[in-house]
Amino acid sequence: MPFIKGSERYNCQVLCLDRKIVMIRPKMWLANDGNYRELRWFTAWKQKGSLEDFLLPSDISEALLQTTVPFGYGYIQFLDVAIAAEVCEELFSPMPPHAELVLKGVEVFLNASGSHHQLRKLDLRLRAFIGATNTRGGFYMYSNQQGCDGSRLYYDGCSCIVVKGNVVAQGSQFSLKDVEMVVAQVDLDAVASLRGSISSFQEQASCKPKVSSIEVPYRLCESFTLQMLLSSPLEIQYHSPEEEIVFGPGCWLWDYLRRSGASGFLLPLSGGADSSSVAAIVGCMCQLVVKAISEGDEQVKADAIRIGHCTDGQFPTDSKEFAKRIFYTVFMGLKIVLRQFSLVAVAYVQPLQCARSEIAIKLMVLAEEIGSWHLDVSIDGVVSALLSLFQTLTGKQPRYKVDGGSNIENLGLQNIQARIRMVLAFMLASLLPSADINPIGSISKQDLRRFLKWAAVHLGFSSLEEIESAPPTAELEPIRSNYSQLDEVDMGMAYEELSVYGRLRRIFCCGPVSMFKNLCYKWGTKLTPGEVGEKVKYFFKYYSINRHKMTVLTPSYHAESYSPEDNRFDLRQFLYNARWPYQFRKIDELVTQLDGDRVAIANEASGGGMGVVAAGSDNPNVGL
Template sequence: MLGFFPWGPGRRPLMPCPRAGSACNLNQWAMDFECNMKNIKESICRAKDAGAAIRLGLELEITGYGCEDHFLELDTITHAWECLKEILIGDWTDGILCSFGMPIIRESKRYNCQVICMNRKIMMIRPKMWLANDGNYRELRWFTAWKQKHQMVDFQLPTAIADAISQYTVPFGYGFIQFLDTVVAAEICEELFSPVPPHAELALNGVEVFMNSSGSHHQLRKLDLRMRGFIGATLNRGGLYMYSNHQGCDGGRLYYDGCCCIVVNGDVVAQGSQFSLKDVEVVVAQVDLDVVASLRGSLSSFQEQAGSKTSVPSIRAPYKLCRSFHLEEPISRPIKIRYHEPEEEIGFGPACWLWDYLRRSVASGLLLPLSGGADSSCVAAIVGCMCQLVVKEIYKGDERVKADAIRIGQYLDGEFPTDSKEFAKRIFYTVYMGTENNSVASRSRAKVLAEEVGSWHLDVCIDDIISSVLTWFQALTGKFPRFKVDGGSNAENLGLQNIQARLRMVLAFMLASLMPWVHKRSGFYLVLSSTNVDEALRGNLTKHDCSSADINPIGSISKIDLRAFLRWAAIHLGYSSLTEVEVAPPTAELEPIRSNYTQRDETDIGMTYEELSVYGRLRKIFRCGPVSMFKNLCFEWGSRLTPSEVGEKVKFFFKHYSINRHKMTVLTPSYHAESYSPEDNRFDMRQFLYNSTWPFQFRKIDELVKKMNGNKMLLAESDDKDKPGLVSDHVGGMIIGSGNCNGIQHKFFPK
């Protein structure tokens, strides 16, 4: 929470300064109004207990942010009003300014709104002006942006709520609230990052306190961008910036990573957790608002621009949010921002997401096909991390986590988890499904890691099941397929690998449904997938194999980051066997091992995992088609590859990306962590049926290769004559700027 202290002499005589205000992390759940209301009320109680004058809620916190097409149902809007009514007729808003996020319909249009209330009245409804509509967000599908920027209108409240609070209209639109002693305004999530953010104009109109309610998801290395936004909003124009965010799984692939914070004049003075199992978290700071006035008064440019500002509508509130100076409440000092390393993010983010999914799905545990390879070992380590977090929160006294753990682990009366390994034994099965093609090393790695994590481990051989399928096939067709190393064709080789992979999926689901029954426990287990983002991008997976599961904690994480996580987890999670897993060459172990042949993933893929990460970022983040990707990579890889070799690599990638794109339509829902994820339906809106030869685009690449080879000859002649060549002629474009994404530093524009 935020506290404010007395105004300086001569500024506002006899006016005390604002009291405390609070920013929150809440673990809301889409369409669970009962749960959401409970969390909202608890956050208000905590704010009041700390003497807060402001309680800042989250974006769409009453309904949950991830309702998606439920926002199109009138019931959703109606229930949101019913919840708000319940808050307003009670004493929740007495003496405290509260901002609640909810959807509202006005003149048949739906708006994403912040409803600002105090003393059992609605003071203002602020609709969102700039909607998030890219990447994971589709707000324009459900909401209308408020375009009457410098206008506020009267909104007729629904009859039920109007009668309950004896208020029939409320100002609706963009503006701020002028209290008797300070000025407050809302800014909603995406608006902070828009080209012309509202806070710039609002600051010139005298707004001192900015309230940003957000629904921002976790993505590796993203927090710095968000924090720089808060700091930049107040560094050169002054102000107090409060930020509240969702935290947890809202019902889909995203994990909202909290990190509520309070910033004053560019300094972070309070920061909440980024990853937590808590349902409610409130942060507190005490701030002297004189520093805002002092900074603004010292900036000549601010004074000049404020003198010629565009006026923003406002409403007056007959309340004070200020109090006198108290020595026992010291002013909060700037703190060092807490950033997690990417390896920590991979551990904590998916672990918290898994816990939410487990406790809300009413499942009684998790099952993982554990191969002893890097990907499935990462998933096992993440589940182990989840168990460690649960036990740690119980030790800290979190009764809600304790109750969930007792229910999921099916403990007897008076018992509860005190050891992460013991807890894992109750809720986590790992299964090594070996064949004659598997190595002793991978079997050993799986067994040792299972012991370190504490899972109930099964080591089974499935050769007999595979043999039965092949015998049936031989009886049906008279043919018996052979592996390529034994003289078989490509079709036979692929078919034999797919039989193993798909049988493992069938067996995993059978075990997940029946093993609890075997151990006299109720419920079912969720099957975990362990396909990474690079395998999905390339399509290096069997459709409906172990990539098909209930959920996937690592489906949007690159192989490079996963290897770094293995090294981190070996030390920080105490799973030392992961060191051996990390150095082992990646292999599916679906083909026979011979003295002169061992299957390797990168050989099967036809490219390295490092190359796949580059392709993925260029394709998704930089929005490159085959030709523009080729141009970029000519610069990126030009020192070690010829244009012809670059062209062949690009064509090879796009060919196999296209052939395998259909696999994304059935890909297991994955924790979102990487901005180049190819995941279908929610994030990557591209078709799944392609002409995989890309005839026009590949022909253009061939033409560019030919031209570049010709220009190299001209350059060689030019060098012989001591005359310079033109780099731009090599690619048919000019370099006019630079960016950086995993080493990609060039952007081309055609002549």
């Protein structure tokens, strides 16, 4: 919790025993990157020499009959065990506090953390606990927040207890519970035995740094009895990435729903991977709610009764029935495409109607599997009215590119459909259940496709398998017998390539030149340097043109640092020179240099000569 001491505000872990505050431990290393800006609010504690007396606020002092409390960096020495706090980010700093505290004899570390969920991140966290206790001995007690923080993050719990590098207790990573307790029985003698057997530990402890402590005349350990059973090492429980994709956002959506006061969600379905994935996640959320109720969670039960408007003592017992109460899906399609505003191009009506009918049927099946209240809406009349208005105002008739129109006309006609769907979705959401969030905003297309395959089997939504296998398309242009719109063709790059670009740009902070170099190593066996260079320049050109749109994206669930949504995670500027004159010129220079090297190597190889290894040389590579 926050404490103001003097003129500074500190982020602190408060250690209490029997209605008394034993110690206030301010955080020394603050998280100030990625999703966190702790330095915006707090000051890091820098005085490591001694503990100071902190005057408690009057209302707390009166309630606890306690005037002052030790404040600062140190540890607590009980009669039978030494305990210290290591707060959140400090564990992951280059020189974590536990490294010196173990030399002072501290056996138990308490870490009260706020660590958010991110795909494949749990292993990193657990390896840090295991490493902290494996070579130094000791017990690590890790408690973590669980639930939505009212923003993009979901804190994924998984509280655990680690003994000498072994996990002996592990809580759930994804749960609808408000509180979860993890318990283990451990033997302190095992720590003393390990530390006493390591000579280097003894030597380093003999010149240990000065760290202040508080003596508390209290025993925490139980006496030895035959009835005491020590906790054995467990096999660490990990979720697959597909399970993380559905359980993390699913729990986040439930927290959002029960805390926002909304009565449900509305989702426009297009038949593509993205909207279908969101539908599956909401369907799984309903399954989690019903499961929690069946296991006796009264808080989830009360929330579900309120949100689902259940009456007469009824409560959700079936996920589909609950979905019908809180989840609306809508398909907004076109039955016809107008070549001219006054005439229907009859030759094109039937193929498009067939395609639309197939999508509509597919989505009805998905909605039935999930249990959502599904609407099938035609937006033909609205599109036709807008185009007619445009023709009245300008006398112009924009055409799709396949009908001879320009790129600008083609884009404008597509945007009309997209914007109409958006406006209609918001109207429906304001009259039906409302929400404006994105549960899959930072999940890559590859991970989503793997998730759809998994969900088709494990969530019981079998129609997702057919959706996953369909080529991605925005379906904003008219279908012809010799033409259908595909996302990857429109973008000029494959989704697999886009994921690579996005990771290099976001996670590894690559600019054009460093991305070019990385991709030359990665793709050098299948693409020439010139081809790699053109791909990199193409990506950065459109990255720059569209960068400003990233600042106004719908708030999305943060699943990994790959996310394009930058309001919280990526604070770099959104205005770039789309021509990247220096960087692109440098790429061209490198391409010329690399092409020259390739020619030289080819000429040398074709000359018939071969390097000679000098007789008796110690280096077998000389001359090759």
